[in-house]
Amino acid sequence: MAMTETDTLLTVSDLTLYRGSAKILDHVNLSLARGETLALVGESGAGKSTIAMALMQLLDGARIEGRADLAGAGDLFSLSSRQMVRLRGKRLSMIFQDAGAALNPAYTVGRQLITTLRRNLGLTRPEAYRRAVDLFAQVGINDAEARLSAFPHQLSGGMQQRVMVAIALACNPDLLLADEPTSALDVTIQAQIIRLILSLTRERGASCIFVLHDLALASQSCDRIVVLYAGQVVESGPVAEVLNNHRHPYTRQLKSCVVEIGRADLVAPEGTVPPHDQMPKGCRFSTRCPRALARCSDDAPPPMPANPDRGGPHDHVFACWNPE
Amino acid sequence: MSFLMSSASAPRTEKVPATAPVFELIEVEKVFQVRPPNSGLSRKTVGLRALDGVRLRVDTGTSIALVGESGSGKSTLLRVLLGLDAPTGGRALYHGAPIREARAKGRDFARDVAMVYQDARGSLDPRMTVEALIAEPLRHFNIVQKDQIKARVAELLDRVGLPTDAGRRYAAGLSGGQVRRVAIARALASEPSVLVADEAVSGLDVSTQAQLLTLLRGLQRDMNLTLVFITHDLGVASYLCDEIAIMYLGRIVETGPTDVVLNAPAHPYSAALRAAAPRFFEPMPEPLSGEIPSPLDLPPGCRFSTRCPAAQPDCGERDPQLGRFGAHRAVACLHPLTNPQA
Numbered sequence: 138m139a140m141t142e143t144d145t146l147l148t149v150s151d152l153t154l155y156r157g158s159a160k161i162l163d164h165v166n167l168s169l170a171r172g173e174t175l176a177l178v179g180e181s182g183a184g185k186s187t188i189a190m191a192l193m194q195l196l197d198g199a200r201i202e203g204r205a206d207l208a209g210a211g212d213l214f215s216l217s218s219r220q221m222v223r224l225r226g227k228r229l230s231m232i233f234q235d236a237g238a239a240l241n242p243a244y245t246v247g248r249q250l251i252t253t254l255r256r257n258l259g260l261t262r263p264e265a266y267r268r269a270v271d272l273f274a275q276v277g278i279n280d281a282e283a284r285l286s287a288f289p290h291q292l293s294g295g296m297q298q299r300v301m302v303a304i305a306l307a308c309n310p311d312l313l314l315a316d317e318p319t320s321a322l323d324v325t326i327q328a329q330i331i332r333l334i335l336s337l338t339r340e341r342g343a344s345c346i347f348v349l350h351d352l353a354l355a356s357q358s359c360d361r362i363v364v365l366y367a368g369q370v371v372e373s374g375p376v377a378e379v380l381n382n383h384r385h386p387y388t389r390q391l392k393s394c395v396v397e398i399g400r401a402d403l404v405a406p407e408g409t410v411p412p413h414d415q416m417p418k419g420c421r422f423s424t425r426c427p428r429a430l431a432r433c434s435d436d437a438p439p440p441m442p443a444n445p446d447r448g449g450p451h452d453h454v455f456a457c458w459n460p461e
Numbered sequence: 462m463s464f465l466m467s468s469a470s471a472p473r474t475e476k477v478p479a480t481a482p483v484f485e486l487i488e489v490e491k492v493f494q495v496r497p498p499n500s501g502l503s504r505k506t507v508g509l510r511a512l513d514g515v516r517l518r519v520d521t522g523t524s525i526a527l528v529g530e531s532g533s534g535k536s537t538l539l540r541v542l543l544g545l546d547a548p549t550g551g552r553a554l555y556h557g558a559p560i561r562e563a564r565a566k567g568r569d570f571a572r573d574v575a576m577v578y579q580d581a582r583g584s585l586d587p588r589m590t591v592e593a594l595i596a597e598p599l600r601h602f603n604i605v606q607k608d609q610i611k612a613r614v615a616e617l618l619d620r621v622g623l624p625t626d627a628g629r630r631y632a633a634g635l636s637g638g639q640v641r642r643v644a645i646a647r648a649l650a651s652e653p654s655v656l657v658a659d660e661a662v663s664g665l666d667v668s669t670q671a672q673l674l675t676l677l678r679g680l681q682r683d684m685n686l687t688l689v690f691i692t693h694d695l696g697v698a699s700y701l702c703d704e705i706a707i708m709y710l711g712r713i714v715e716t717g718p719t720d721v722v723l724n725a726p727a728h729p730y731s732a733a734l735r736a737a738a739p740r741f742f743e744p745m746p747e748p749l750s751g752e753i754p755s756p757l758d759l760p761p762g763c764r765f766s767t768r769c770p771a772a773q774p775d776c777g778e779r780d781p782q783l784g785r786f787g788a789h790r791a792v793a794c795l796h797p798l799t800n801p802q803a
Contacts, residue, residue, distance in 0.1 A: 180666035323530035328748035353739035394667035396696035405672040
């Protein structure tokens with residue numbers, strides 16, 4: 138998908154995030170076009186959720202360097218918390234993994250949705266109520282009027298996640314961040330929720346960043362993919378391009394660990410992610426990498442285009458001194 | 462490592478007739494008395510049928526996956542297999558004798574049937590070192606002489622891929638994958654012939670999961686373990702288990718060899734589960750509509766008929782039982798999707 142400057146909704150440049158002395162994210166770059174779906178994939182500690190939380194400015198006690206430019210709003214990281222409150226919900230919103238914990242147990246789900254609508258859009262109570270009924274219908278909750286007066290614990294996990302989707306999309310944000318929205322759900326419900334999020338964001342022309350650990354699911358649901366390892370972007374680009382013609386050894390490893398049905402051979406990778414105080418200065422995957430060179434542990438590889446003739450930061454990019 | 466290889470042929474396991482399956486469940490039913498929701502202060506209870514007409518046979522040396530979504534009865538079935546819950550109907554047998562009796566008789570059952578719990582961290586005492594945790598069953602079952610315990614713990618740690626110095630650590634200082642390895646080492650310490658594992662690889666990163674899966678498959682083959690593996694992941698089931706039993710709302714709806722069942726599911730629910738599993742670059746399939754009904758309010762006829770894309774008028778009237786379907790399969794459906802020959 139070719140892209141012009143005006144299509145870009147979000148550009149994250151050189152995002153580095155510290156917690157104490159630990160460098161959790163290391164020069165993360167990514168960009169997102171309007172209407173595009175992007176998957177952040179990687180294993181625990183890769184920093185996928187941290188990126189989403191940093192964009193929402195929901196992290197306490199983290200030191201952030203770099204920029205995140207949202208079209209029309211400027212650099213999110215330099216906004217005051219007051220300015221951020223005005224953006225959340227309207228420009229960008231987030232769905233969490235555990236909807237049951239993200240919803241307030243003391244209020245009915247209807248009240249939580251109606252509050253969102255009234256505060257952000259300034260609707261009157263009856264207007265907000267009508268909009269809420271309509272939103273519940275859109276996210277596939279039958280008997281919407283009755284369900285509005287339910288408390289979160291009275292709903293199943295799938296229903297709670299539908300409520301979250303309704304609240305997140307209530308004010309038509311142009312960026313939706315979905316942090317593992319279906320990992321806690323059964324597979325048949327997972328398919329329902331992913332399809333729901335995709336169709337509703339598509340209808341609204343919104344962009345979506347999915348935080349996922351399932352590569353196969355990413356290949357089915359997203360346009361582009363960013364592969365992270367221990368806080369560094371190792372490879373990114375169009376999903377088919379990255380997964381079919383990967384260049385980074387870590388992308389291969391991640392792919393080879395997916396246990397598809399009917400798979401008889403499985404080669405488990407060696408080792409684990411090093412702790413933060415033992416992280417190499419250069420490529421963080423170098424401690425486990427079968428293709429590591431002498432320079433890899435000291436010298437961080439910059440993002441390199443996989444197709445230099447086509448170019449563009451939006452195309453397939455990898456960060457490796459000895460690519461496959 | 463020799464003891465780990467040879468333990469399957471230890472004399473202990475030879476006193477049972479080779480023909481009796483390890484576990485056999487015949488029309489097992491488990492009804493819990495619960496207070497219905499919104500019943501206020503009333504103490505009246507109703508019966509919740511967590512298992513209903515379950516038939517299952519687990520032969521020595523096989524590996525079987527129990528697959529189903531939340532509320533399907535997997536965990537209740539597990540509790541019945543371990544003798545923690547008595548079935549309210551039907552018979553649950555271990556080597557031909559009722560499981561509860563076998564369990565009450567002495568330590569043999571507990572020694573022979575080992576369990577890896579879903580919450581591995583919660584199953585390990587946080588105040589015991591890893592070495593003490595693994596030594597406990599060695600001592601309890603008199604597996605080795607007292608002076609050999611240390612060496613055996615080291616062997617077990619090595620077998621599950623942990624460094625020897627892990628023995629001095631506590632569960633709190635271990636990663637999720639390491640904690641599962643400790644739980645597996647502890648389960649294997651009593652030299653069991655049956656390993657029952659509840660979601661032993663779920664909630665882990667894919668590379669950690671791959672490491673544990675190759676470990677479990679190696680252990681199962683080297684030690685000739687009978688493996689009962691509860692999972693919600695069909696990929697995991699197909700990698701690890703020869704046989705599969707798919708559950709829905711307290712009943713086994715389909716069983717058979719894993720590859721046959723997953724290649725050509727006969728029950729529409731098996732087919733839906735198969736389709737819902739993410740696959741590289743396949744378009745997302747039309748998901749099943751609706752959610753699993755409450756077990757307190759089962760639909761009439763087939764319990765899957767309310768969500769079944771292939772439901773016929775008679776599905777709402779007759780409740781299909783698990784019946785033979787070809788030589789090695791069984792299915793509980795009035796209108797199976799494939800022929801028994803398939």
